Amino acid sequence: MARTINKRVLPGFGLSLGFTLVYLSLIVLIPLSAVFFKTASMTPEQFWQAVASPRVVASYKLTFGASLLAAAINAVFGLLLAWGLTRYTFPGRKIVDALIDLPFALPTAVAGIALTAIYAKNGWIGSLLEPFGIQIAFGPPGVLVALTFIGLPFVVRTVQPILEDLETEYEEAAASLGANRWQAFQRVVFPALFPALLTGFALAFARAVGEYGSVIFIAGNIPMVSEITPLIIITKLEQFDYKGATAVASVMLVISFFLLLIVNGLQAWTARRTGRTV
């Protein structure tokens, strides 16, 4: 240890690491630990009642189901968009490319009211679907629409750099061995993209699970039908049920940590396969 310290030429190690650890602890780690301390103060029955009541379970099903479906939709269309943006030239491509990140930059509340305006009965898309008896806003389909919106950039932005980096030699080799374009895509390009695609999918899913702002306007928030888990936490807080809110939050936190580990693993896999971090 002493030898490594002597070898340090650059100053500021103690100061920068010390500040990093103190700031991280004060803002993130200590407040987050409060969730687990509060949960630990509950009896197992109290905890189980809070996290497994029918209304809460219905919210898990909606939150995770809609998040999974939204991430899957974004995996398909995100791959399509990434392919179109890297492989083809077409008018307006730069604008499409620049606006892909809109869901990162647009405040979620703004997205929520805008989507509601479009998909409500008298909205631009809602009024087109109304004659067919399809209702998007104020029900579970609205939740799906909002979660699809906020997850849109993830797959595009993880797949795009890999596609740009992919050397043309592989596809040339495939073509010279007699493969058609679809075979080359399926056997050569897709396996190279797959880790990044999965990473983008996981990121979109993780983001969707915790999303609140864009969903609550369009969901209708009907208990047992279109109520997401983050809203359950808010509702419990408004009823001064701090323990119940914290118990549900602890479930969400554990799932978030788990998803974070999966995403880290996927990113390491992508880096090993492509030599590039995403």
Added chain:
Amino acid sequence: MAGAVATLDARADTASKFEANPATRDSPWVKFVVIGLGVTYFVIFLLLPLVAVFAEAFRKGIQTYFEALIEPDALSAIRLTLLAAALSVPLNLVFGVAAAWAIAKFQFPGKNLLITLIDLPFSVSPVVAGLIYMLVFGLQGWFGPWLRDHDIKIIFAVPGIVLATIFVTFPFIARELIPLMQSQGKDEEEAAISLGASGLQTFWRVTIPNVKWALLYGVILCNARAMGEFGAVSVVSGHIRGETNTMPLHVEILYNEYQFSAAFAVASLLALLALVTLLLKNYVEWRARHTVSEEIA
């Protein structure tokens, strides 16, 4: 999603290269279908919501629009949003630089764990982010009784809003700087020190110029999120009009009161902020790419 600037490279536009090569060129109808589907998806899910914000904002005319913006509660919401961003962005900037310096320039055990922990706030639901500060500073929380006795308000007051904003924007700048500074190594800094520069001189003249685009990129994204955060701030705000309402919360209140035009008017300011953010972000990416290709040449 490591730092965007760190992964930029000189080959910015590959599409024409792929289209010129017979082995990577797709048939015209495949191109047509892919672009058609992709652009339709883009228009329905991204472009329409953006256009809808402005269409709804101006639905009742330009006068209603501006009246909604200069109304006292709206102005106070704008002020609070600016204040929250003005406090949280610099704090996270200092943190990001310190964390990147420690992680990129030195070896120490637990480094990977530290990087993961810095990313943690991104995977926490905004609602949970608000809740944790309630548990620490709320009346029922750890410091609640002490704060009440000393007449200090954090929850349902401005400090709580600032804290929640700091939490949700915590990783933005650090995660841009860390991968870039790691890939740059420490040779240049060590050379400067061995030539007699002080630590601070080295930092300002060598390190900062090397990372300035990544730094700016992080600040832009951090600021956008700080001004637009809704869920976390909503939990700790208490929604007191004219006092603890940020712009996104003001949008929600107006919307729930069926003042749709006013809600969309305030929302249109936030949408403009998002557009400016994307514009600046693309400019920074372009400049960073430019710098990289100059260095390679």
